[in-house]
Amino acid sequence: MSIGAGSESEVFDVVVLGGGPAGENAAAYAIAGSDRTAVLVEHELVGGECSYWACMPSKALLRPGQVLAAARHMPGVAAKVAAHGVGVTDVLARRDAFTDNRDDTAQVEWARGAGIAVVRGHGRLTARCEVTVDGPQPRRLRARHAVVVATGSTATVPDVPGLRAARPWTSRDATNLHQVPRRAAIVGGGVVACEIATWLRELGTEDLTMLVRGHRLLARTEPFAGAAVAETLREHGVRLRFGTTTAEVSRPDVADTGIGRIHGGPVRLRLDDGGSLEVDELIVAAGRRPATTGLGLDTVGWDGDGPLRTDDHMTVAGVDGHWLYAVGDVTGRTALTHMGKYQGRVCGDVIAARAEGRALDAPRFRARADHGQVPQVVFTAPEVAAVGRTAADARADGLDVEVLEVDIAVAGSALARDDFTGRAALVVDRATDTVVGATFAGTDVAELLHAATIAVVAAVPLETLWHAVPAYPTVGEVWLRLLESRRR
Template sequence: MKRVTRADRPSGPATADDTYDVIVVGGGPAGENAAQYAVAGSDRTVALVEHELVGGECSYWACIPSKALLRPSQVLATARHMPGVGEKVSAHGVDVPAVLARRDGLTRHRDDSSQVDWARSAGIDVVRGRGRLDGERTVAVTGAHPDRPRILRARHAVVLATGTVAVVPDTPGLRAALPWTSRDATNLLEIPRRVLVVGGGVVACETATWLRQLGVEELTMVVRGSRLLPRVEPFAADLVTEALRAHGITVRLHAAIRQVERPDVRETGIGRIHGGPVTVELDDGTRLEVDEIVVATGRRPTTSTLGLDTIGLASDAAITVDDHLTVEGVDGDWLYAVGDVAGRAALTHMGKYQARVCGDVIAARAEGRPLGGARYRASADHHQVPQVIFTDPEIAAVGRTAEQAHADGFDVEVLEADIDVAGAALSRDDFTGHAALVVDRATDTLVGATFVGTDVSELVHAATVALVGHVPLDTVWHAVPSYPTVSEVWLRLLEARRS
C-alpha cells in the first residue's frame, strides 16, 4: 500500500487546521520510534513536531558526539599497551583536530536533513516548531509566526517525547558566568587549559575523561557526595575514581561551590570559552581560577511549556505513565509519554524501547486489537535497565546493585571475580577489571550484574538477557563462554559459588 503523507499534498497556510491519526511532540530517538511504530504497515498518518533538530539530544549533543570524543583515546591506550604496536605509536596524545572533525562528521555538523529524509521515507510528516498541548488531542505549533500557531488535531493519540534540559544550580554568580553544559562539552571547539567540572554522575565523569584526554592541563571535579557515580556498585565507582586521579584529575568529594565570579563574560557560542578566567570559591574557603566551568549536576524534564494545564494537569506537573506508556491522570487513553520526559529511565536506549511499546499500543488501540501480549507493556523499566558508562575503565551494569536489592527485600548472594582470564590478557597487557553478579537466592536468578574494566561494554547484554529471561544460574552454567574471550569471566563468576 502506498503511504500518503503531507509531503504529497498541497500545503496549506500556517494557520491550517490539520488532522493526523497520531501527533508526536519531540523529534529525538524516542519520538522517531514512537511515530514509526504507530503507523508502520498501515495508512495512518503521523506528524513529528520538533523545534530544534530531528534526531534530538542524543544525535547531536549527547550520546553520539560524546562517544566520538572518548573512543580515539581508548584506541590509543590499547595500542600503547600492546607489544609490537606500542613501540610504533607516538608518545603524544590524539590528533585533536582530527578527533573533532570525526565527531562533526558523525553528527553531520548538526544538519538533520538525513533524519528528515528518513522520516519522510517512513511516512512521517516533520512539522517544524515548538509544540504544546491546546486541549484534548490538540497540539498548537509555534514557528516563525508566534501569533499564528498551526493547530494540529489527532484522531487517536498524542505522544510527548520532549526529553530533558540541563539544570544549572542557582549558586551565586554561576549562571551569570555562562558556564558550559553538556552541549558545550560535547561540541567543544576550543580546549580550555583549566577546567572545573561540577558534579559526580555519569555526564560529569565521562566529560572529565575526554577533556583530560583532549589536552586540558588542570582539571578539577567538585562533588557534593561521598563518592562518584552513587548509583553503581561502590567497587566500580572506586576503580573509576582511582583511574581519574591517576590521569591527573583532582577529585574533591564532600565539596560544593559557594560563589563564582567572572568579570569578563561573553556569549561566544556553543563549545567556545565563554569569556575570561573564572574565580570559584568552594564551601571550605578554597579559591580556584579556571578558564571554564562545566556544570553536570542533572537534568529536568521539559514539561513547563507543554500546555499540560489545558488538559487538567498542573503546568509544571511531573508526567507519570503506566506500562502502556499512557499518561496517568488523563482520561480517554489518548495521551502518551516516552523517553526522558516520562521520568522512568533517562537513557536513549530505554526511551527507544518505550517508544516501540508505545507505538505498538497506539496501533493496536487504533485497530481495535487487545493489549494482552507482553509486547504491549514496558516491563524492562522496572529494575531491568542496562547502562554503559564510557569512562576509563568502562562500567557496564544492569538491574539492581547489591545495596538496592537488599533495600527491596531480596535475600541475595553476591558472586564476584576479577576479570583475569585469557581473553583479557590477550586484549591488552594492562587489562584490569572486576565483575559481580547479584543473585536472588529464592529463585537462583540474577537481579543485577556489574562489570568494570577495559572494554567491558559488550559483556552487559548477556547479563541483561539472563536477568530479563529469569534464567536460573544452574542453566547459565551450560552457556559455555568461547575461549579465549573476556566473556570467560562468566565462568569465573559461576565458579565463585563452588569454592
Template sequence: MSGPTAAPDDYDVIVLGAGPAGENAAQYAIAGSDRTAALVEHELVGGECSYWACMPSKALLRPTQVLATARNMPGVADKISAHGVDVPAVFARRDEFTHRRDDDSQVQWARSVGIDVLRGTGALAGPRTVTLTGADGTRILHARHAVVLATGTVPVVPDLPGLRAARPWTSRDATNLTEIPHRVLVVGGGVVACETATWLRQLGVEELTVSVRGDRLLPRVEPFAAQRVADRMTHKGLDVRYGTEIRAVQRPEVDDTGVGRIHGGPATVDLSDGSTLEVDEIVVATGRRPASDGLGLDTVGLPDGHLRVADDLTVDGVDGQWLYAVGDLAGRAALTHMGKYQARVCGDVIAARAEGRSTDGPRFRASADHGQVPQVIFTVPEIAAVGRTAEQARTDGFDVAVLEADIDVAGAALARDDYAGHAALVVDRATDTLIGATFVGQEVAELVHAATIALVGQVPLDLLWHAVPSYPTISEVWLRLLESRRP
C-alpha cells in the same frame, strides 16, 4: 516548516519532540498502515542524543581508548607517537557523526517512512489537540488516536551566586567543544560529569578539578566500580574533591561566544572547602529536569507538570487513552536506549488500539523499566551494568548472594597487557536468578547484553552453566563467576 506544502491539520498520531524516542514512537505507531503521523520539533530532528549527547561524547572518547590499547600492545606500542591524539582529527570525526548539527538526513528518513516533520514549538491545547507555533505563525493540529510527549530534559544550572551569570558550559558545550581550556572545573559526580572529565583530560586539559557534593562518584553503581573510576582519575592527575560545593563565582569578562567555545575570561570560584580556584571554564553537570515548560499540561488537567506514566506509556490522570509520554520526559529511565524501548512499546500500543486489537501481553508493557535497565558508562575504565546493585536489591527486600571475580581470563590478557577488571552478579536466592550484574574494566560494554538476557529471561544459574563462553574471550569471566559459588 518542513513536510508537504499543504500538510493536513489532522493526523492519527502527533509526537512532540523528534529525538530518538519520538522518532521511534511515530514509526511504530503507523508502520504497515495508512495511518498518518507528525513529528513536531523546535530544534533538530534526532534530538539531544544525535547532536549533543550520546553520539558526540562517544566520538570524543573512543579515539583515546584506541590509543590506550595500542600503547599497551607489544608490536604496536613502539609504532605509536609519544603524543596524544590528533585533536582536530578527533573533532572532525565527531562532527561527521553529528552531521555538523544538520538534520537533513533525519528529516529525509522521517519522510521516507511516512512521517511529516513540522518545525516549531508544540503545546497541548486540550484533548487530542496541539497548538503548533512556528515561523509561519500558529496552527491547530488534531490527533485522531494519540498525542505522544517526547520532549526530553534540559540541563539544570544551580542558582548559586554568580554561577549563571558566568555562562558556564553545560553538556552541550562539553560535547561540542572546539577549543581546549587549560583549566577546568567540572561540577558534579554523575555519569555526565565523569565522562566529560574523562575526555577533557584525554584531549589536553592541563588542570582539571571535579567538585562532588556527595562522598563518592557515580552513586548509583556498585561502589567497587565507582572506586576504580575515581582511582583512575586520581592517577591521571585529576583533583577530585568530595563533599564540596560552589559558594560563589566571579567572572568579570563574560562573552556569548557560542556552543563549545570558552565563554569569556577566567573565572574565580570559591568552594565550600575554603579553597579558591581560577579556571578558564566551568562545566556544570549537576542533573537535568523535564522539558515540560510550555507543554500545555494544564489544559488536560495536569497542572503540576510532573508526569506519571503507566507501563503502557499512557499518562496517568488523563482519560481516554490518547496521551502518552516516552523518553526522558516520562521519568522512568533517562537513557536513550530505554527511551527508544519505551517508544517501541508505545507505538505498538497505539497501533493495536487504533486497529481494535487487544493490548494484553508482554509486548504492550514497558516491563524492563522495573529493575531490568542496562547502562554503559564510558569512563576509564568502562562500567557496564544491568538491574539492581546489591544495595538496591537488599533495600527492595531481596535476599541476595553476590558472586564476584576479577576479569583475569585469557581473553582479557590477549586484549591488552594492562588489562584489569572486576565483575559481580547479584543473585536472588529465592529464584536462583540474576537481578543485577556489574562489570568494570577496559571495553566491558559488550558484556552487559548477555547479563541483560539472563536477567530478563530469569535464567537459573544452574542453567547458565550450559551457556559456554567462547575461548579466548573476555566473556570467560562468566565461568569464573559461576565457579565462585561451587560448594
C-alpha cells in the same frame, strides 16, 4: 499527506511532540504496516539530544583515547604510537562528521521516507488531541488517536550565586567543544561528569578538577566501579574533591561566544569548604530535568509538576482517555536513549493496537524493563557496564541477595591488552537463584552487558547459566569464573 499552513486543523492519526529517538520510534511503530499518518513537531533538530549533543558526539570524542590507550599497552604496537595524546583537530572533525555538523537533513529525509511528516516549531497542547505549533503562522494539528510527548530533558544549572551569570558550559558545550580549556572544573560526579573528564584530559586540558557533592563517583553503581574510574582519573592527573560544593561563582569578563567556546575570562569559584579555585571554563554536569515547560499540559487536565508519570503502556496518568502518551526523559523513568527508544516502541505498538481494536495482552505492550532491568554503559577508563539492581538497591527492595564478585582475569582479558584490569559482580536473588543485577568494570566490558541483560530480563536460573558455555579465549569467560565462585 501534504502539510500547509492555515487556520484549519491538519489531521493526523498520531502527533508527536519532540523529534528525538524516542519520539521517532513512537511515530514509526504507531503507523508501521498501515495507512495511518504521523507527524513529528520539533523546534530544534530532528534526531534530538542524542544525535547532536549527547551520545553520538560524546562517544566520538571518547573512542580515539580508548584506541590510543590500547595501542600503548600492546607490545609490537606501542613503539609505533606517539605517547602525547590524540590529534585534537582530527578528533573534532570526526565528531562533527557523526553529528553531520548539526544538520538534520538526513534525519528529516528518514522520517519522510518512513511516512512521518515533520513540522518545525514549538508545539503545545491546546485541547484534547489538539496541538498548536507556534511560529509566524501558527498551525493547529489534531490527532485521531494519540498525542505523544517526547520532549526530552534539559541540563540543570544549580541556583548558586553567580553561577548562571557566568555562562558555564553544560553537556552541550562539552560535547561540541571547539576550544579545549587549559584549566577546567567539572561540577558533578555522575556519568556525564566522568565521561567529560575522560575526554578533556585526552584532548589536552592540563589542570582539571572535579567537584563532587557526594563521596564517590558513579554513586548509582556498585562501589568498585566508581572507585576504578576514580583511580584512573587520578592517575591521569585529575583532582577529585569529594564532599565539595560551589558556594559562589564570579566571572567579570563573561561573554556569549557560542556553544563549545570558552565563555569569556577566567571563572573564580568560592567553595563551601572555604577554598577557592580559578579556571578557564566551568562545566556543570549536575543532572537534567524533564522538559515540560510550555507544553500546555494544564489545558488537558494534567496538574502535576516535574516528569510526566505514565503507566507501563506509556499512557500519561491523570489524563482522561487513552490518547496522551509520554516517552523518554520527559517521563522521569530512565534518562537513557536506548530506554527512551524502547518506551517509544512499546508506546507505538500500544497506539497501533488500540487504533485497530486489538487487546493489549502480549508482554510487548508493557514497558517492564524500566523496573529493575535497565542496562547502561559508562564509556570511561575503565568502562563500566551494569544492568538491573545493585546489591544495595536489591536489599532496599527487600530481596535476600548473594553477591558473586571476581576479578576479570581470564585468557581473553590477558590477550586483549597487557594492562587489562577489571572486576565483575552478579547480584543473585537467593529465593529464585536468578541474577537480578550485574556490573562489570574493565576494558571494553560493554560487550559483556547484553548477555547479562538477557540473564536478568529472562530470570535465568544459575543452574541453567552453567550450560551457557563462554567461548575461549574471550573476556566473556568471566561468566564461568563468577559461577565457579559459588560452586556447591
